[in-house]
Amino acid sequence: MNSFQITKKDKKTRARLGVLTTPHGVVNTPGYIFVGTYGRFLHLDHEDLKRTKSQIFIANTFHLWEKALKSKLKEGFIHKSFGFDIPIMTDSGGFQVLSLAFGDKNKVGKFMTGETTDPIKRTKIRITQKGVHFNFKGKKMFLGPELSMKLQRIIGADIIFAFDHITSPLDDFAYNQKALELTNKWAHICLKEHEKQSRLRKRSGEPRQMLFGIVQGGIYPALRKKSAKYIGSLPFDGFGIGGAYTKKQIAKVLKLIIPHLPEEKPRHLLGVGKVADIFEAIENGIDMFDCVIPTREARHGRLYTRAGYMDIRRGAYAKDKKVIEKGCGCPTCSGGISRAEIRALIKNVDREQNARGQRWCLMHNMWFFNQLLEDIRNSLGTSSYQRLKTKMLKNFPTA
């Protein structure tokens, strides 16, 4: 029921085309994975999502934790409770609890944008061999590999991730080395617990979930290489590449680790997906990636067109009767919804009106990225791929 077939390999790069099959359908790769943290997309219903050509999405264990435990749905919680019948994956929650310590003040998140070089002080969380203790909304909580596997089994996505230890770009080699040891240890615990959970699922007739291991190692080549070799040798169904980076380091990291991962298994780049990143990742052998950018920016009124960004809130669009992008096949543009109409809605302080505006923006951006990926898949290995890449990099200069 679960499988990954590589259908074509590019001769010049590490790029490949593939088909990932899950119990809820297939995913053509390389594919874009939108982030629906709470198991759904704000302002979009199931039909809306389908109309954006979305093949799959990713939700989050940390955010679904409580709801899943309270749910009376014993099997297939995530698909049943939100009514989506496409493939879904869940992140382990590791990133969420560990990045609590990164802190906003340092401007250190997944990417470092601040100037600071002060090391991270993890005062808000306590990391042990078993997992992460942290405070959340005034409550003492704990999440670790074993619990994450249990939760992800209950949530019931088609693909789940191992619980890993992400580091910050500000962590030194020694810290990254220690963190990597934990990630490796936790990988074993996840595999073991996953087998246990899979037997439970089998007993109730549920299909096996694919488990992806995660490569870490920060910005240190030696650690990345070591991590890729080690995690790649374990019996995971696929691999995620995790971590926080300074800008422009993703490509270097990918070049280093991809050769050490099993060719026949899918590779997922976690949390990265600006336009330029897409090409970089695919050419380095990535099959899928998730990113909040398309949906978050849509909610903020930044729309994507082949000619570049467009902030629909600008006054210039107040009386613009044109659609966002001529010839675009998205539900918004093909439905003839004008720029002026979308602008008026998204600028409206009324919650419902605003939500309607966000819905048009979301569907457009999601379509844009799905269509871009489809075009990439169709053109890979030909000169039109290069033309597409050149054009896109020119029109989306900000990484």
Add this chain to the structure above:
RNA sequence: GGGGCUAUGGUGAAGAGGUUAUCACAGCGCUCUGUGGCAGCGCGGUCACGGGUUCGAUUCCCGUUAGCCCCC
């Protein structure tokens, strides 16, 4: 014709005799990378004009102009 009130960035407002004049909305620009939501950050003003009081006025006084209101 007489009397009153007001005059602060694009708009609506706040403000105090003395360092970088406040807020909201609009405008413009930037940002968003393992996301919940009308986002965040930044840039636009010398406070109608002329004169006076004062060490010093956008803030006090007079006049001009404009707008609003009342009376004849």
